Amino acid sequence: MGAEITAVRDFLAGHAPFRDLPPEALSALSRSLTVRYVRRGTRIRSVGEAAHEMFVLRSGAVDITDPEGALVERSDPGTSFGMSALVDPAPSRYDFTAIEDSLLLVVPAEVFARTCAEHAGFATFYAQAHTARLRRALGVLHATTRGGAVFKTSVRDLVRRPPVGTAPSTSIREAARLMADEHVSCLVVLRDGRLVGILTDRDLRTRVLATGRDPADPVSAVMTPDPATVPEDALTFEVLMEMVARAVHHLPVVDRGGRVTGLVTGTDLMRLEHNNPVYLVADIAAAPDQPALTRLSRRIPVILEQLVAEDASADDIGRVVTALGDALERRLLVLAETDLGPPPVPYCWVVLGSQARQEQGLSSDQDNALVLGDDADRADDGYFLELARRVRSGLAACGYAECPGEVMATNSRWRAPVGTWRQHFAGWLDTPQPQAVLNGAIFFDMRPLHGATELVTGLRREVLGRTADSDLFLAYLASHAVGQRPPIGFFRGFALERHGEHRDTLDLKHGGVAAVVDLARVHALRHGIPEVNTRARITEAARAGSLSVGLAAELRDALEFLAYVRLRHQGRAVRAGREPDNFVDPADLTDFDRRHLRDAFRIVRSAQQALSQKMALGHLS
Template identity: 35%
Template sequence: MDIEQIEIAEFLKRVAPFDALPGEEIEQLARQVDIAYFKAESSILMAEQPLSDLYIVRSGVVETFRRTGELYNRLSEGNFFAEQGLLRGRKAHFPAVSKSDTLLYLLPADVFDRLFETYEHFADYMEISEVERRQTRVVSASSGSDHELMTSPVASLLQRKLVMVSERLPVSQVAQRMSEHSVSSVLVVDSEQNPQALLGILTDRDIRNRLVAQRLPYSTPASDIMTTDLFTVAHDDYVFDAMLLMLRHNVHHLPVVNNGVPVGVIAISDLVQHEAKSSLYVVSSIFRQNSVAELAKLKADVRASFVRMVQQDANSHMIGSAMALIGRSFKQRLLELAEEQLGPPPIPYCFIALGSMAREEQLIVTDQDNAMILDDRYNEAEHGAYFLALAQFVCDGLDACGYPYCKGGIMATNNKWRQPRQVWHRYFQQWIKEPSAEGLLHSSIFFDVEGVWGEQHWVSALKREISGLAKTHIRFLASMVRNALLRTPPLGFFQDFIMETDGRQNKTLNIKRRGTAPAADLIRVHALASGCMQSNSFQRLKYLQKNAVLPKGKAEDLRDAYELIALTRIRHQALAIEQGEEPDNNVAPEQLSDFERRNLKRAFQVLSNAQKYLKFKYASIQ
């Protein structure tokens, strides 16, 4: 290969889903890729234009638009577009425009087809990638919250002067400029071709780890040690978006762009001064701990983070998302520690989250629901001991960190829930095609699933199969409907609360069992019946509203009711923590104000009506 092809190959090795292809396949692709250059504000694709290539962004920024002219997606280095058109009729679905000088790699359609047919992970990624990109907003725009996390743009955090350097500048001079401007990072740009083209970022950590520790000369150019695998955030995105991006990818600096042009950098130090700093502190701390004992010491920090978000009037979606990310981070760090202790896994695997963590609706009172998908080459005699030890390490660690063992045994330590891919596909096929009482017990947990570690694209393929099967199997949907109607809101005939009557919980409402859980159950049924692949209840409701699955206005009513019930549960738990008590899900109505009781009754009535509609909508299949 010539130098240009080597550069293309090295780039593809860093970009999903190409990074999982065999080395010889990537070398072949490098010889087949064409290169195209577009100046800023140039049209790349028109709607319905015939397609002959997959477009991969090498540098620059591309925006795609709906036919109405509304912005659909903003793409930067490593992103690709036109895959949906290639899969559906060979015509462009969305117009595409370069927002800055842009270099594209063009992968011929016939090569795309061959990869799609040959590599399952490639096909899975291409089929669901657009859906995933459209899930980047985790905050519901219609939530009605005026909390600062949701209303403050990222631009409000930009307090330092933007410092940009040439990729050719020696690191010694870069360090001098960082010192002069009192910044911990600089953006590296192409000084000759396009001074606004972002090539990478160079931080004080990069200088320490990649230059000083490696004993490289101080004359080393910035391009040699900069980070090129960048995550960026738009200047008008919300602070909460930036915070979750940092949490999910464990990054310490985020370049801020305006229409693809760099306008600043935000660092952890900027976010930690913001009101939502605690959740970021916790996640950052998790990845710095080197033992289970050290991780367990963070339990108090997790609770403090939860309470602080409640005090700041964050909505339930924001709190659930942040707490789920904290839980995911514990799992990820425990898996890292487990692999350090046990050695690298003998075959690929994926550790999965189930239930509330998968829905991003996790709170303080929660147990651990998890499982493990193993490569189909799994052999019990050769591999069983390793993965049992791995599962035991993680589940014991989670229990120590405040996530108790699942009483129902829904954990990766259970051999039944530590199985090869083909077995998991068989599980779901059986639950859907041959519904049973046991299968229904699993439906409220296993049908909310997300990957946490390892081959996470396996979960995407599994969810795609579930989505296709569930909506076409009437007996399964009928069983799911009956299951969703088992738990009803705690309202009597005269709209008075029906209290728990057992022991310590006497005269209280179990607001999870009789509130949030039945709401999540019925939302899940509508989602499965309509082919929705989302996991979060609010995102599912948004899908149901958009696709007119529910009568006009009912999705919004159910969303507001779910939010109020969830917030009542959240505030009850936060109050218990503040008072030094152990939080639970049992709310005493007498401790609520008249206003809170009235609105909670109204929310329960909305939930009750939603259950009646569920029964009516699917009456013909029951």
């Protein structure tokens, strides 16, 4: 080996990913390289130029800029650049300019491809460049275009001071004096650091002054015991819904360990800008009838368009849109109960699919069911059928299309006692049939919305305790998940819809978002993970070892990018006065969108291949 080749080899051996190659492979690669000297100011490659080689910077410095001239990266010695066009063959997407006299090691495309094919770690290193680029793209997409306020305020942002606490044995008089001294309207009551109650100024008025109670009595006699709480990362609209539902004005804020870190009040929420969705939630809760709800529902598309135009993530937007849909549905149930009278037996109204996962967009249809107490009989069904009909018609009037597959509580199959629901799940788990499993998958994304929630929490606990051992069920579910091929066609294009009214468009829901949803569901059910939200499922699957940490992070980024482009498309439809849908005309995509959609689809395909190998789906007959 010549001295120069030896020097190149020694240099590469000090930098990733070359240092991880076997010695003989590194030597072979070093012999295949050429050395190029470039002067300061030299344009090494321009946007749109064909790429037949990649570069490793041996000395000097190179700036990588996007088509708008923004600096993407400044390469230091040992870093590679220009490989993206080889990983995803296409004209160069960046300009590479030497800002110092520089020495480049030039790797021919065929040498790069051969090394990737023979050494998985080498290929993985460069494939991760797509992930890093996708993450930068998310940052660009989320940049505000209006300069407006960001609607993703968490409870943590509202907490102004630590909570003022007292013990259950404190006298009412002492507690009132403490509230006056601290200028607060509520105390948290703690026993050994654990929250056991709250005492508000309203409690002092209604439970002490109005009743003539002795101020020497302990706080425990008049406090609200075991109050509802909200986590620090809850969004403000979720807090408002909780306050409205419980008719309270104070909620303790707790961290992941259950420790009280603050209090949030109705006044805190009023400090937010009036155009936040929290006000729509309050208006919905006070709506007197279904026509009023229909009028209020027309504000939801406007809010989505506003959030897309501001610095809100797809995850946050999905949670907001879902919360507004939840509020509409819950109010329709309350109005129906007011007309029909109290239910004959306890029941729980559940939502399914994207609403259960808190991932709704504007084109979501109705997916719901009724879980009844086991003491329900046929005589009771008339009440619940009429309840379901009223909600179905009310939701349709609010813009939520009826489910074409009849997955609604008006369908008697999905309006049943707990025992019957156990039989439904047992059929899917114990004697699975491919089509039945596919049709039933939506019921594994179930969230209680209204009524006796314990009916559903107990049922879900039982089901999740069995899914991990239901091998054939999981295999059928996984087979469908890996069969949802991302729409990447030949010659670097996209596979478009070929028939119908959406011909020649890209289906971002079924071809992209749904593929990630299906993958996350399989991983969650394999490990009995209770989360329903897709991002949460991916995170917990990584913690359970079902997904690698790296792949989980990539999937979350892919989901965010795909969902954001979809929601942005829907926001544009609202602004243009069109009916929002999931079908994007490729002509409406920028080059930026196209290349990062390809990155996202490639990540989804990698996750599908990993699941297929993990579950040996090639042997499924």
